[in-house]
Amino acid sequence: MATYTYTSRPRALPCQRRRYRDSLLQPEEEPVRYGNIMYDRRVIRGNTYALQTGLLPGQPDPVELQRKQQAKKKALAKKRAQEQLKPRTPEPVEGRKHVDVQTELYLEEIADRVIEVDMECQTDAFLDRPPTPLFIPARTNKDVATEILEGELFDFDLEVKPMLEVLVGKTIEQSLLEVMEEEELANLQASQCAYEEMRNVELAEVQRLEEQKRRHEEEKERRKRQQWEIVHKQNETSQKIAACAFAQRYLADLLPSVFSSLRDSGYFYDPIKRDIELGFLPWLMNEVEKTIDYSLVGRTVLDMLIREVVEKRLNSYERKEGSPPSKWEEELEIPERKRDSTINYLTQEPSTLQAQKRLSDTEYLRAPSIDRGPPTQERKPVEEEFQGPDDDAEMRRSLDTEDPTGASEL
Amino acid sequence: MPLPDTMFCAQQIHIPPELPDILKQFTKAAIRTQPTDLLQWSAGYFLALLHGDPLPIKDRVEMPMATQKTDTGLTPGLLKVLHKQCSHKPYVALTDLEQKWRTLCLPVQRLWALLQLDPFEDQIEWLKFLALGCSTLGGSLNKAMKHFCEILTTDPEGGPARIPFDTFCYAYRYLSRLDSDVSELDTESYLASLKDRVKNDMIGLSDFFVPQRSPTEP
Numbered sequence: 001m002a003t004y005t006y007t008s009r010p011r012a013l014p015c016q017r018r019r020y021r022d023s024l025l026q027p028e029e030e031p032v033r034y035g036n037i038m039y040d041r042r043v044i045r046g047n048t049y050a051l052q053t054g055l056l057p058g059q060p061d062p063v064e065l066q067r068k069q070q071a072k073k074k075a076l077a078k079k080r081a082q083e084q085l086k087p088r089t090p091e092p093v094e095g096r097k098h099v100d101v102q103t104e105l106y107l108e109e110i111a112d113r114v115i116e117v118d119m120e121c122q123t124d125a126f127l128d129r130p131p132t133p134l135f136i137p138a139r140t141n142k143d144v145a146t147e148i149l150e151g152e153l154f155d156f157d158l159e160v161k162p163m164l165e166v167l168v169g170k171t172i173e174q175s176l177l178e179v180m181e182e183e184e185l186a187n188l189q190a191s192q193c194a195y196e197e198m199r200n201v202e203l204a205e206v207q208r209l210e211e212q213k214r215r216h217e218e219e220k221e222r223r224k225r226q227q228w229e230i231v232h233k234q235n236e237t238s239q240k241i242a243a244c245a246f247a248q249r250y251l252a253d254l255l256p257s258v259f260s261s262l263r264d265s266g267y268f269y270d271p272i273k274r275d276i277e278l279g280f281l282p283w284l285m286n287e288v289e290k291t292i293d294y295s296l297v298g299r300t301v302l303d304m305l306i307r308e309v310v311e312k313r314l315n316s317y318e319r320k321e322g323s324p325p326s327k328w329e330e331e332l333e334i335p336e337r338k339r340d341s342t343i344n345y346l347t348q349e350p351s352t353l354q355a356q357k358r359l360s361d362t363e364y365l366r367a368p369s370i371d372r373g374p375p376t377q378e379r380k381p382v383e384e385e386f387q388g389p390d391d392d393a394e395m396r397r398s399l400d401t402e403d404p405t406g407a408s409e410l
Numbered sequence: 411m412p413l414p415d416t417m418f419c420a421q422q423i424h425i426p427p428e429l430p431d432i433l434k435q436f437t438k439a440a441i442r443t444q445p446t447d448l449l450q451w452s453a454g455y456f457l458a459l460l461h462g463d464p465l466p467i468k469d470r471v472e473m474p475m476a477t478q479k480t481d482t483g484l485t486p487g488l489l490k491v492l493h494k495q496c497s498h499k500p501y502v503a504l505t506d507l508e509q510k511w512r513t514l515c516l517p518v519q520r521l522w523a524l525l526q527l528d529p530f531e532d533q534i535e536w537l538k539f540l541a542l543g544c545s546t547l548g549g550s551l552n553k554a555m556k557h558f559c560e561i562l563t564t565d566p567e568g569g570p571a572r573i574p575f576d577t578f579c580y581a582y583r584y585l586s587r588l589d590s591d592v593s594e595l596d597t598e599s600y601l602a603s604l605k606d607r608v609k610n611d612m613i614g615l616s617d618f619f620v621p622q623r624s625p626t627e628p
Binding site: 154156159160163167168171172174175176178179183186189190193197200 | 419423425429430433434435437438441442469470471565566567570615
């Protein structure tokens with residue numbers, strides 16, 4: 001079976017504001033007012049969660065109000081319509097007036113005040129249903145009496161027995177239980193206390209032992225440290241002693257060696273010696289030098305004299321004859337050479353003098369130097385010159401000595 | 411039994427409301443104390459209850475001690491009961507003591523024997539009597555002192571039973587004086603050595619008494 005479907009073309013719903021016409025005069029057909037649902041008061045707009053769902057009890061429902069108003073209006077309109085439709089008497093002719101007249105046989109007084117009579121009536125209040133009367137059937141029995149003496153109906157001992165049993169039994173049971181409980185608790189407590197006591201004692205003992213042990217340890221430590229210190233000190237002392245002894249031995253011949261080295265390097269000097277060295281000997285050398293210089297100067301002067309003389313004689317001889325120059329050339333040469341040598345002497349004199357001076361200054365004790373060629377050569381001739389005043393002999397000797405130098409020329 | 415005549419049924423019997431309580435207390439006391447003569451003891455109990463005196467009940471159920479050499483009937487518990495009853499005054503009248511002794515169903519001869527150790531007239535210093543009692547309980551002086559401490563202490567049971575040192579000294583001196591074996595010098599030296607171990611003037615069991623442990627214990 002197909003599901004129910006309903007389709008209709010969408011159409012605008014007319015706005016039904018008025019169901020009835022207000023007056024007959026209004027035309028029947030009016031353009032149907034179509035209401036915009038946007039402005040329809042029935043359509044809820046806005047949030048629906050904050051809407052008042054119900055009405056306050058004091059206020060009247062607006063819808064209800066509206067309905068009531070509408071109903072009123074309807075009623076009014078209906079009434080008016082009815083009024084209009086009702087047949088009425090025509091209006092009085094001009095000059096006349098309608099009057100109400102009684103036409104019955106017997107006139108009745110028409111008074112404004114209506115005769116009123118009050119009549120009341122009331123029903124009785126409801127009464128409760130009465131209780132059912134006890135059904136006491138008629139007595140059909142006989143009365144009989146009897147006498148009861150004390151102790152016949154009720155025997156205290158008998159009656160009280162179960163009570164007593166319960167009382168005593170329960171009491172005993174309960175008290176026994178309680179005693180046992182208390183006893184157990186007390187036992188527990190006691191054993192706990194005893195245990196604690198024992199524990200305390202043992203703890204105290206342990207602490208004491210610990211304390212003792214600690215003290216022993218401390219003592220041991222202290223003794224060890226003391227001992228170590230002693231040993232250390234001993235070691236140090238022995239080391240010091242050894243070092244001292246060694247140093248002493250090492251430095252034993254320090255003093256003599258120091259002194260000897262100092263002496264060697266000349267820090268210890270005999271002042272007289274030093275004085276001689278410093279003062280006397282240089283002076284002596286100076287004096288010697290001076291003397292030698294004097295002699296040298298003297299010799300030089302002498303040489304110059306001789307040279308002059310020889311030159312004069314040569315000049316005189318040359319003037320005399322300018323022949324066999326060999327001997328005289330030799331002699332010329334010789335004097336030239338002699339001149340040269342004298343020149344050499346002259347030029348070299350300062351140097352030799354200086355050299356000699358140097359020699360005298362530094363190495364007076366040592367053997368004379370060996371590498372000075374010219375000074376030795378010159379010394380020899382100086383010596384030779386010093387030795388003999390013989391000119392020719394000197395010249396020959398000088399020739400001889402100068403042969404190796406002048407051999408090539410010859 | 412003065413009953414009204416109109417009692418018909420058991421439900422009308424009236425039980426006084428205090429009765430169950432009294433009965434219960436009495437039963438419990440009886441169970442705890444285990445007197446040999448119940449009637450005697452009950453009389454003493456109710457008399458004490460009536461006068462408002464401390465009741466002759468043991469605080470703990472005491473199992474009969476197997477180590478009791480002589481059947482004196484006197485146990486530490488009973489001594490404690492006596493102590494509870496008599497300790498509020500320093501001196502106890504002899505008649506009073508005798509009555510209390512009887513209430514506990516102890517043989518009176520023992521009382522006389524005890525009192526012969528240190529004769530009194532009609533007033534006994536309670537501490538001395540207690541010390542005497544303790545000495546009959548234990549064998550040695552030390553054991554007697556142990557019982558003495560346990561009875562006098564206010565510490566919970568099982569804990570360190572501490573009593574003031576002066577009391578201890580007093581009791582010790584008294585007992586050692588009665589005991590001819592121990593010389594006074596020894597007593598004094600012992601007490602002096604104990605004094606060093608005492609803290610806040612209270613001497614406890616552990617200070618002078620070393621309990622003998624069984625070899626099986628760890």
